[in-house]
Amino acid sequence: MELGVIGAGYVGLTTAACFAHLGHRVVCADIDAAHVERLSAGDVGIAEPGLTELVVSGLESGRLRFVTEPVAAVDADIVFICVGTPPDSDGAADLSAIKSVVRTIAPVLRRDAVLVTKSTVPVGSAQMVNSLIPERDDIAVVSNPEFLREGHAVDDFLEPSRVVVGGDIPAARARVADLYTDLQAPVLVTDPASAELVKYATNAFLATKISFANAIANVCEAVGADIRQVGLGMGHDPRIGFDHLEAGPGFGGSCLPKDVSALLHFAREAGYDFALLRGVLEVNDEQRARVVTKVRALAGGDLGGVSIGVLGLAFKAGTDDLRDSPALAVVASLVAEGAAVKAFDPAVDAVDLPISVVKDPYEAARDAAVLVVLTEWAEFRSVDYERVATEMKHAVVVDARNLLNPDTMRRQGFEYVGVGR
Numbered sequence: 244m245e246l247g248v249i250g251a252g253y254v255g256l257t258t259a260a261c262f263a264h265l266g267h268r269v270v271c272a273d274i275d276a277a278h279v280e281r282l283s284a285g286d287v288g289i290a291e292p293g294l295t296e297l298v299v300s301g302l303e304s305g306r307l308r309f310v311t312e313p314v315a316a317v318d319a320d321i322v323f324i325c326v327g328t329p330p331d332s333d334g335a336a337d338l339s340a341i342k343s344v345v346r347t348i349a350p351v352l353r354r355d356a357v358l359v360t361k362s363t364v365p366v367g368s369a370q371m372v373n374s375l376i377p378e379r380d381d382i383a384v385v386s387n388p389e390f391l392r393e394g395h396a397v398d399d400f401l402e403p404s405r406v407v408v409g410g411d412i413p414a415a416r417a418r419v420a421d422l423y424t425d426l427q428a429p430v431l432v433t434d435p436a437s438a439e440l441v442k443y444a445t446n447a448f449l450a451t452k453i454s455f456a457n458a459i460a461n462v463c464e465a466v467g468a469d470i471r472q473v474g475l476g477m478g479h480d481p482r483i484g485f486d487h488l489e490a491g492p493g494f495g496g497s498c499l500p501k502d503v504s505a506l507l508h509f510a511r512e513a514g515y516d517f518a519l520l521r522g523v524l525e526v527n528d529e530q531r532a533r534v535v536t537k538v539r540a541l542a543g544g545d546l547g548g549v550s551i552g553v554l555g556l557a558f559k560a561g562t563d564d565l566r567d568s569p570a571l572a573v574v575a576s577l578v579a580e581g582a583a584v585k586a587f588d589p590a591v592d593a594v595d596l597p598i599s600v601v602k603d604p605y606e607a608a609r610d611a612a613v614l615v616v617l618t619e620w621a622e623f624r625s626v627d628y629e630r631v632a633t634e635m636k637h638a639v640v641v642d643a644r645n646l647l648n649p650d651t652m653r654r655q656g657f658e659y660v661g662v663g664r
Contacts, residue, residue, distance in 0.1 A: 251271050286579050331660065333508060352382055361387050402428075464664075494527055531573055
């Protein structure tokens with residue numbers, strides 16, 4: 244098919260590249276001319292395994308093009324809207340970009356085209372999009388939420404656990420569902436509201452699991468239990484599973500925080516007080532603060548002028564994404580209390596904070612009173628910690644990701660503090 248994708252951000256770029264890989268002809272539009280120029284040259288600019296290769300392959304085959312004008316991408320059978328829906332001041336999803344796109348492209352859409360919202364949008368968005376194009380009663384609106392994990396986006400698109408398609412017109416739903424036929428994934432065909440809610444419900448549940456694991460970790464610290472063992476005991480129960488039970492500095496990234504806040508907001512607008520999710524966010528904020536408290540205590544009770552080494556700045560391993568990173572939140576608090584921070588992350592070379600981003604873990608540790616592990620990069624396990632100990636002012640580590648072996652670290656002379664251990 245001929246497909247249009249509006250927005251070349253994380254979701255839009257992955258959608259465009261993967262559909263081109265599946266044999267469709269795709270035109271992807273973004274208003275950032277410099278970004279489009281880089282993409283047209285095969286420069287993806289984000290750390291996402293396999294994505295650059297798919298973009299280059301799509302460009303070389305002629306099945307993928309990038310343009311700067313949205314109207315240039317909508318001479319297509321199906322058009323995907325993949326623009327951002329950031330939170331506004333009260334946590335609600337800001338739909339202004341989607342509204343702008345719809346108003347811009349509606350007059351030039353093909354007759355009988357399908358307009359698909361792939362951005363994460365609150366319930367009622369399909370109805371809202373329809374209301375913006377009253378003169379185009381030949382256009383069907385379908386919700387097709389994405390479930391892409393950063394660091395696994397290509398795999399998640401091409402080997403999905405499920406595909407959700409929501410709409411009021413059966414023929415339009417079928418056209419969108421047919422795009423995924425070769426992926427051999429379960430396809431859930433629903434009404435628009437249910438499709439829109441699936442993404443929020445999924446992310447809110449995952450955030451709840453993380454906050455629950457962190458709350459149990461705090462209980463473990465109080466009673467002398469080990470969250471790793473407790474998590475193993477829980478995870479073997481097939482009703483629970485192991486995913487998202489790792490204790491740490493809380494959840495972050497571009498999806499979970501904003502989606503939990505948005506669900507809280509539109510549930511409240513609909514008349515339901517989702518108190519459980521307020522607790523999820525409170526635990527998440529508390530978890531970040533607890534890491535700072537541990538660092539402060541190990542530094543002698545006052546961080547003013549104290550050198551702190553940090554391993555990890557990205558919100559999780561496998562990505563260079565800093566959006567709502569718990570690591571950055573912790574670092575910002577350390578700086579606010581007067582600490583001098585040197586940080587190393589294998590995928591990040593600069594941040595918008597008054598810290599030194601250095602080239603290796605040993606430089607981060609040099610003269611530090613405390614070393615803090617904030618992102619779960621596997622390569623941090625293979626660091627020469629005997630050398631790290633000699634670089635530090637005091638051999639003290641706060642392992643906020645429970646990445647390292649406490650017994651090994653203590654044998655190497657460290658005072659070790661983890662989460663829930």
